[in-house]
Amino acid sequence: MRKRLPAGTYLFILAVITGTAYFINLGYNDIWNPNEGFYADAVRHLLQNNNLLDFFFNNEYRFNKPPVTYWVIALSCRLFGLSEFSIRLPIVLLALGTCFFTGSISGMLFGKKTALWSGLVMAVSFQFLINTRYAAPEIPLTFFFTLTMYFFVRFIVYRKPFALWSAWISLGVTMLVKGYPYLIIITAIMASYAFFSTGRNFRNFVHELKQYRILTGIVISLLIGMSWPFYSWIKFGNDFLHVLDTETTYRAFRYQADWFRDLFFFPLVMLWGFLPYSLVFIPVAIASAARADYRRELLFPFVWGAIILMVFTIARFKLPTYFIQAHPAMAVVTGWYLGQSRFSFGFERWIKRLGIFLPGMVFIMVFLAAMSLLNTGHYYLLLLLLPASSLILSYRNSDKRWILGTFPLTALVALFLLFTASVLPSLEKVRPYKEIGAAIRSRSDGKNSYVYLENRFLHNLPYYSRQKTAAISSGALQKISVQVPYFLLAEEKDTMAVAQGSTLWKGIVYKKNSEAAFFPFLLSYYHYLHGDSSGFRKYRLLMVFPGKNILPQGYPERE
Numbered sequence: 001m002r003k004r005l006p007a008g009t010y011l012f013i014l015a016v017i018t019g020t021a022y023f024i025n026l027g028y029n030d031i032w033n034p035n036e037g038f039y040a041d042a043v044r045h046l047l048q049n050n051n052l053l054d055f056f057f058n059n060e061y062r063f064n065k066p067p068v069t070y071w072v073i074a075l076s077c078r079l080f081g082l083s084e085f086s087i088r089l090p091i092v093l094l095a096l097g098t099c100f101f102t103g104s105i106s107g108m109l110f111g112k113k114t115a116l117w118s119g120l121v122m123a124v125s126f127q128f129l130i131n132t133r134y135a136a137p138e139i140p141l142t143f144f145f146t147l148t149m150y151f152f153v154r155f156i157v158y159r160k161p162f163a164l165w166s167a168w169i170s171l172g173v174t175m176l177v178k179g180y181p182y183l184i185i186i187t188a189i190m191a192s193y194a195f196f197s198t199g200r201n202f203r204n205f206v207h208e209l210k211q212y213r214i215l216t217g218i219v220i221s222l223l224i225g226m227s228w229p230f231y232s233w234i235k236f237g238n239d240f241l242h243v244l245d246t247e248t249t250y251r252a253f254r255y256q257a258d259w260f261r262d263l264f265f266f267p268l269v270m271l272w273g274f275l276p277y278s279l280v281f282i283p284v285a286i287a288s289a290a291r292a293d294y295r296r297e298l299l300f301p302f303v304w305g306a307i308i309l310m311v312f313t314i315a316r317f318k319l320p321t322y323f324i325q326a327h328p329a330m331a332v333v334t335g336w337y338l339g340q341s342r343f344s345f346g347f348e349r350w351i352k353r354l355g356i357f358l359p360g361m362v363f364i365m366v367f368l369a370a371m372s373l374l375n376t377g378h379y380y381l382l383l384l385l386l387p388a389s390s391l392i393l394s395y396r397n398s399d400k401r402w403i404l405g406t407f408p409l410t411a412l413v414a415l416f417l418l419f420t421a422s423v424l425p426s427l428e429k430v431r432p433y434k435e436i437g438a439a440i441r442s443r444s445d446g447k448n449s450y451v452y453l454e455n456r457f458l459h460n461l462p463y464y465s466r467q468k469t470a471a472i473s474s475g476a477l478q479k480i481s482v483q484v485p486y487f488l489l490a491e492e493k494d495t496m497a498v499a500q501g502s503t504l505w506k507g508i509v510y511k512k513n514s515e516a517a518f519f520p521f522l523l524s525y526y527h528y529l530h531g532d533s534s535g536f537r538k539y540r541l542l543m544v545f546p547g548k549n550i551l552p553q554g555y556p557e558r559e
Contacts, residue, residue: 437464
């Protein structure tokens with residue numbers, strides 16, 4: 001009899017391929033606008049100043065986020081040098097760690113059979129996957145959030161005190177990634193789980209909370225999580241408190257009129273953000289919630305996801321990235337289903353059609369469209385052997401159901417490999433930020449100056465130029481009062497009237513400040529490839545020499 005590839009071995013091979021894909025061309029792209037620019041420049045200042053507590057962006061204090069994201073990036077840059085790769089490396093490592101702990105949670109709750117599935121589902125959840133490509137707090141937050149949940153699950157399964165105290169310490173670190181609201185969210189998950197797991201009996205509920213050492217744990221988490229905010233308040237006073245209020249209280253409670261649309265914001269985010277398995281998770285979650293035995297079995301991931309959904313639906317300010325912290329819980333539920341057959345044949349048939357084949361075919365069509373429209377090499381068609389292997393092996397293998405479930409995963413990994421290997425590197429043709437920064441540094445001779453940008457602000461330019469950067473209107477180009485040589489990045493048509501300037505660089509720049517809305521940027525690039533450059537503007541970088549070369553008041557000092 002011919003030997004067949006075990007499903008577990010195939011899943012492990014896919015895990016290795018997916019993990020490797022995270023690293024492909026990781027440092028190739030310039031720093032992305034706007035969010036990555038904040039962290040790149042802040043870490044540059046941190047290393048330059050040897051100050052782990054005070055953060056700067058564009059030569060100004062930055063209070064907007066707690067320190068852990070800066071610290072992990074700074075550690076990487078200290079070890080490997082300041083570069084795009086070392087800035088993004090800790091994000092990828094924390095992403096892989098998140099997948100590992102997601103699988104570990106699934107393994108503790110449901111056994112080893114589901115652990116690899118849950119980790120893989122987490123690794124390819126669409127919104128999580130795309131956030132691994134740039135430095136921002138979302139992945140560190142998801143890692144420490146998941147780490148907290150991992151230690152909490154270890155405690156409720158094994159009742160080991162070390163796991164409990166590790167959970168409270170991890171919660172404190174989570175607060176140092178994104179702020180004190182996560183103390184409320186995670187303690188709400190713990191308390192809700194205690195309430196439902198004790199049969200909603202108040203006396204048993206109180207006893208369970210005592211087992212969690214909840215008051216002592218909250219104190220430990222507060223001591224860790226509020227240490228940096230307390231330091232910043234002592235040092236900077238109301239300046240810090242104003243930013244803290246804007247970043248937390250205002251976002252949570254500011255008035256928004258369209259409450260009906262807000263109600264469906266995160267369910268829609270769940271639908272596209274958890275692809276390719278959202279169309280598996282949603283019907284499985286609904287069907288499982290309708291059965292008492294499955295509700296009990298899936299209680300912890302259900303409570304985890306439900307609390308995040310409720311909290312951020314109530315909060316007034318909404319971003320899709322807020323829901324990434326629910327993805328590990330959703331991956332655990334999805335892995336539980338994919339690892340073991342639990343439903344009727346009719347239900348399974350519809351899941352196979354709607355949740356497995358449909359997303360897989362959609363991603364293959366997107367793959368082919370991207371190849372055709374963005375002029376990638378035809379040899380990238382070989383990547384489609386990945387989803388093809390899933391279909392072929394499922395047909396020829398006794399573990400048919402297990403391997404068939406990998407079809408949407410392999411289709412998305414093939415698409416991700418196409419983007420990391422070809423599409424994202426090709427975008428650098430219209431992203432000249434490093435080149436602009438190098439031109440500025442080559443003429444600044446290590447001295448501080450100013451960089452003025454006409455009608456816009458590029459958040460990665462302070463990092464690349466090593467200079468104070470400011471936006472200026474077109475009408476003010478002739479009114480710049482700086483009396484030392486400065487740099488001006490302006491539209492080519494507007495630089496003709498600037499006297500006493502020498503051209504350092506000229507080329508095209510994306511006309512919008514943000515590349516975070518990636519699809520419009522990609523669409524502009526597609527049009528550019530086909531002769532329509534309306535999504536970009538022709539810019540010229542000048543070094544301007546005023547008449548008097550004296551140091552004006554307010555000239556930035558070197559740090």
